[in-house]
Amino acid sequence: MKNQAYRMTMLYDFYGDMLTDRQKEFYDLYYNEDLSLAEIAENYGISRQGVRDVIVRAEATLTELEDKTGIIKRFHKMQEELAAMEDTVDGIAQLNSDKYQDNALEALCVQLKTALAALRQE
Numbered sequence: 001m002k003n004q005a006y007r008m009t010m011l012y013d014f015y016g017d018m019l020t021d022r023q024k025e026f027y028d029l030y031y032n033e034d035l036s037l038a039e040i041a042e043n044y045g046i047s048r049q050g051v052r053d054v055i056v057r058a059e060a061t062l063t064e065l066e067d068k069t070g071i072i073k074r075f076h077k078m079q080e081e082l083a084a085m086e087d088t089v090d091g092i093a094q095l096n097s098d099k100y101q102d103n104a105l106e107a108l109c110v111q112l113k114t115a116l117a118a119l120r121q122e
Contacts, residue, residue: 005031010072011062018065023058030055079120086116 008031016024029035030051037055041048066072093109096102 008059008062011059011066014072014075015062015065019058019061023054023061026051026054027058082116082120086113089113089116 008027012027012031016027019027026040029040030037035043037048037051040051044051089109089112093106096105096109
């Protein structure tokens, strides 16, 4: 269940703007605010089934967008690659520290670490 909630949150973060306002609202209440279908239905004066239908349609829309674009999959792959690059830079910096003590190489490692940190923030 926790994995499903994480997946739904990621889908919403990446594609939520593609939903209708009502879908966004119900989706947010259900997944982020942890309200039950019955609570949402009571607050909006509609049936529990009506709320469920809106959320199911929103989930289908978000899932379809990810299936077509693969943006989240590529995001996770990019994060893995950035982590590997960071590990490599750390290895070079450690080798430089242990063996060479080259100031220019140290500066380049710092520059690469800064660039990697900036990429992670995007």
